[in-house]
Structures are given as structure tokens and as C-alpha cells.
Amino acid sequence: MSKERDYYFEEYQDRKMKKWAGFYLSExxxxxxxxxxxxPPxxxxxxxxxEIDEVLTQAFQGKLSVAIQKEELDYEGNYSEDxxxxxxxxDELGIYVADQKIGYDEIRHVEIK
Known part of the structure; x- marks a missing residue:
């Protein structure tokens, strides 16, 4: 019996993570x-x-929500979400929207939502 057991452990090849891949793969x-x-946007x-100044002034005075497209591209060449x-x-360099500062020179397009 010990001979069978030794043979099993000598020949057994553990597939390690391969055996778990099916659980992860579908998700x-x-x-x-x-x-x-x-x-992409x-x-x-x-x-x-x-034009940008006019929309920003109107939105700031009326406490209106805005959607701003920034002049920046991701690694695939697409614009980021508004x-x-x-x-x-x-302040003199930009505005604060959604807890982030956007420089005036970063604004490509702005519209009131």
C-alpha cells in the first residue's frame, strides 16, 4: 500500500491555478x-x-449643473467622460466642479445640463 501511495505523489502533477481558472473566467x-x-465619448x-466664459458665468450665477469636456486624451486617443x-x-486659474479643479485652459466644451 505504501508503494501505491509513493507512486501517486511522485507522478501527480498539480495544475495549481489552472484548476481555478474556470471560476474566474466567466466573470x-x-x-x-x-x-x-x-x-468612447x-x-x-x-x-x-x-463662449465658454458666457456659459460658465450663467451656470455660476444660476447655480446650474454643467457638463465639461476637458482637452485631454486617454492612451487610446479618446476624450474622457464629461x-x-x-x-x-x-479662482484666476480655473473652476472647481465635482470636487476637482479644472483649469480654464483645459476646457474644450461646456454646456448647461
Whole structure:
């Protein structure tokens, strides 16, 4: 009997993580499929500074929510999601929306939501 046992442990090859891959794979594949269906945000029209200033002033005075597309691209060349929120404040360099500061020179497009 000990001979069988020794043979088993000498010949047995543990597959390690391979045996657990099936549990992870279905969830992972579903997540990847969901992300691949998501369309990147559209490139909005580049607004002039007077247009941006007019919309920001109107939104700040009326405490209205804005959607701001920043002039930045991700590693795939797509614009990031709009920053949406009420303008919380401003200074000489930019505005504060949704707990982040956006420089005036970073704004590509702004609209009232």
C-alpha cells in the first residue's frame, strides 16, 4: 500500500491555478464584453473662450449643473467622460466642479445640463 501511495505523489502533477481558472473566467469574460460595448465619448466642438466664459458665468450665477469636456486624451486617443456638477467656486486659474479643479485652459466644451 505504501508503494501505491509513493507512486501517486511522485507522478501527480498539480495544475495549481489552472484548476481555478474556470471560476474566474466567466466573470472576467462578461466584464470584458461589457467594457468593449461601451462607446468612447464623442469629440465635442471646440468652443471659443468668450463662449465658454458666457456659459460658465450663467451656470455660476444660476447655480446650474454643467457638463465639461476637458482637452485631454486617454492612451487610446479618446476624450474622457464629461465632468458633471455644479460650479463650487473659481479662482484666476480655473473652476472647481465635482470636487476637482479644472483649469480654464483645459476646457474644450461646456454646456448647461
Amino acid at each position: 472576467h469574460t462578461a466584464m470584458i464584453a461589457k467594457e468593449s460595448q461601451k462607446q 464623442e469629440k465635442k466642438r471646440q468652443m471659443s473662450w468668450p 465632468v458633471i456638477g455644479i460650479i463650487q467656486g473659481h
